[in-house]
Amino acid sequence: MTDVKEEICRLTLEAGFCEARILSGTERFEPPASVNAGRRINSPTLLVTALPYGNDSVETPSAQAGWAVIAPFARKNYYREAIRRLQKLSQVFRSRFGGTKADYRVFCNSPLNEKLLALTCGLGMVGRNSLIITPSAGSLVVIAALTLPFPLDGDSALVGDPCRACTLCVAACPTHAVRGDGTIDRLRCIQWYASGNEDAVPSYVADKWGQTLYGCVFCQDVCPHNRRPITGAETELSLLPASIDPQKLLAMTDEEIRAFFKGSAMGLSWLKPHHIRSSTLRVLDNFTRGGVRKGDPLSPS
Ligand code: SF4
Numbered sequence: 399m400t401d402v403k404e405e406i407c408r409l410t411l412e413a414g415f416c417e418a419r420i421l422s423g424t425e426r427f428e429p430p431a432s433v434n435a436g437r438r439i440n441s442p443t444l445l446v447t448a449l450p451y452g453n454d455s456v457e458t459p460s461a462q463a464g465w466a467v468i469a470p471f472a473r474k475n476y477y478r479e480a481i482r483r484l485q486k487l488s489q490v491f492r493s494r495f496g497g498t499k500a501d502y503r504v505f506c507n508s509p510l511n512e513k514l515l516a517l518t519c520g521l522g523m524v525g526r527n528s529l530i531i532t533p534s535a536g537s538l539v540v541i542a543a544l545t546l547p548f549p550l551d552g553d554s555a556l557v558g559d560p561c562r563a564c565t566l567c568v569a570a571c572p573t574h575a576v577r578g579d580g581t582i583d584r585l586r587c588i589q590w591y592a593s594g595n596e597d598a599v600p601s602y603v604a605d606k607w608g609q610t611l612y613g614c615v616f617c618q619d620v621c622p623h624n625r626r627p628i629t630g631a632e633t634e635l636s637l638l639p640a641s642i643d644p645q646k647l648l649a650m651t652d653e654e655i656r657a658f659f660k661g662s663a664m665g666l667s668w669l670k671p672h673h674i675r676s677s678t679l680r681v682l683d684n685f686t687r688g689g690v691r692k693g694d695p696l697s698p699s
């Protein structure tokens with residue numbers, strides 16, 4: 399099946415993904431039995447991919463001080479774009495290599511441990527900031543997988559250390575969440591709270607919130623793997639502005655917030671209107687108290 403594997407990976411890269419690796423022995427990665435059948439792998443092989451969002455489409459945030467900022471990776475819906483591209487690829491694979499429509503299922507932002515999948519098949523290595531760093535596009539990628547209904551030889555994990563002596567992300571994290579050993583203290587991580595994982599935000603995080611509405615990227619922005627030119631995949635799916643007037647957000651009803659973010663990378667079921675409102679209030683509070691951090695988009699330096 400070597401030819402089939404090569405062809406599948408070639409077609410995947412042609413479709414705009416920057417990495418395409420094969421994972422076999424998928425039963426090791428099944429989510430807990432409590433997860434419903436439709437969200438289990440139940441397939442001998444996974445095609446694991448990375449779609450780059452790159453660093454070539456970053457808009458300058460509004461010059462309006464105190465606005466709530468959305469990180470570049472969340473301004474377009476790269477998750478949906480990855481799903482859309484894998485669904486199109488699955489049609490090609492079905493006609494070329496067989497199987498039914500149900501045999502090809504896409505996983506993206508799913509219960510699967512994407513980081514472990516990516517590590518095992520060599521899609522990338524874990525950096526000190528705990529993110530998967532791919533050889534071609536650093537950590538500026540969305541990871542997605544497609545089930546394949548036939549066995550293929552799995553790819554091996556990459557060997558090496560992507561960080562070596564570098565500790566830039568440890569120093570850049572405003573809340574000291576990056577431990578330096580490839581893990582982060584999520585209870586110190588701004589993005590953990592901005593994603594709606596906890597309602598109560600400790601003061602040592604809230605005080606360093608800065609302008610984040612969604613997407614804290616200090617630990618990615620400084621990474622040398624992300625600082626070379628990386629071309630992002632084209633997508634016009636669900637464009638969001640770089641920043642939003644916090645007063646406008648606070649004046650919105652729950653329904654209006656849902657409608658505003660519907661279909662976008664912030665329109666996820668677990669990110670509720672009250673989470674967005676809470677983040678907005680913290681942006682306002684930080685601005686009012688002059689809590690703009692060095693490195694914030696609108697900070698003096
Ligand atoms: S996302 Fe922000 S708060 Fe979290 S580890 Fe990275 S820099 Fe620190």
Ligand code: SF4
Pocket residue numbers: 525526527528560561562564565566567568617620621622623
């Ligand atoms: S900034 Fe440096 S230490 Fe952190 S993930 Fe990137 S290479 Fe590793």
